[in-house]
Amino acid sequence: MRVCAVPPFAADAPRVDDARWRPHDLLRVSRLAPADDEPEWVRDALANAPWVVVRRTRAAAGFVAVGVRGRTRSQRFGAWLDDQDIEISRSPEELVDIDPLDGRHALSARIALQTLRETASPLHDFVWGPTGGAGFELATGIPALTESSDLDILVRLPQRIERAAIASLAHALAQIASRMGVRIDAQLETPAGGVALAELAAHKPRVLARASRGAQFVADPWSPP
Numbered sequence: 001m002r003v004c005a006v007p008p009f010a011a012d013a014p015r016v017d018d019a020r021w022r023p024h025d026l027l028r029v030s031r032l033a034p035a036d037d038e039p040e041w042v043r044d045a046l047a048n049a050p051w052v053v054v055r056r057t058r059a060a061a062g063f064v065a066v067g068v069r070g071r072t073r074s075q076r077f078g079a080w081l082d083d084q085d086i087e088i089s090r091s092p093e094e095l096v097d098i099d100p101l102d103g104r105h106a107l108s109a110r111i112a113l114q115t116l117r118e119t120a121s122p123l124h125d126f127v128w129g130p131t132g133g134a135g136f137e138l139a140t141g142i143p144a145l146t147e148s149s150d151l152d153i154l155v156r157l158p159q160r161i162e163r164a165a166i167a168s169l170a171h172a173l174a175q176i177a178s179r180m181g182v183r184i185d186a187q188l189e190t191p192a193g194g195v196a197l198a199e200l201a202a203h204k205p206r207v208l209a210r211a212s213r214g215a216q217f218v219a220d221p222w223s224p225p
Helices: 043-048 107-118 132-140 163-178 197-201
Strands: 026-031 051-053 063-071 075-081 088-089 129-130 152-154 185-192 193-196 207-211 214-218
Touching: 026 132, 043 063, 051 132, 107 132, 107 152, 107 163, 129 132, 132 152, 163 185, 163 197, 185 197, 193 197, 197 207
Parallel strands: 152 185
Antiparallel strands: 026 051, 026 088, 051 063, 063 075, 129 152, 185 193, 193 207, 207 214
């Protein structure tokens, strides 16, 4: 997030992980209480699309750490949502089979996403879904992708898989990205947190795992945190 609001709860309030909401879930909200330090564009963004994305940050009980998406890449605002104001929740994997908006099929990111939806896709045996602009567009029905947009995806890997399978997946996604002329940014959701597929496939001794308690380098993303 480029900017983050001051929490509406005490600084020493216990922070919790609420299993109902996971990072990258998209939430339709009935309202989002204004923050004193929020940018001017936030209210217009919510009027256009009353959706926010769950951030990878712990919040006090009754609140969810969320991000508001504006019209440009620089317009990202970290906010705190009262969980009573959530109307609908959409996880990335729930968005895979949603058809794109009319006139959006020709975008490179959309073509790549369609390829990943096919039976022969390297993701066929995984639980996965689009995040970023593609996920936002599918969930909200509001255009968010451009011709230069990356395709961001999340792959859930609660169980360990072989290094060879990691390398094979990274190679297959890279080939599709090259053919479509788009960058595919794949993040793996592991017990240690979110890990970039590219980092894990590079056989680095330690990879950066982003979790709700903060980011840290880990040797094994499947070891208990």
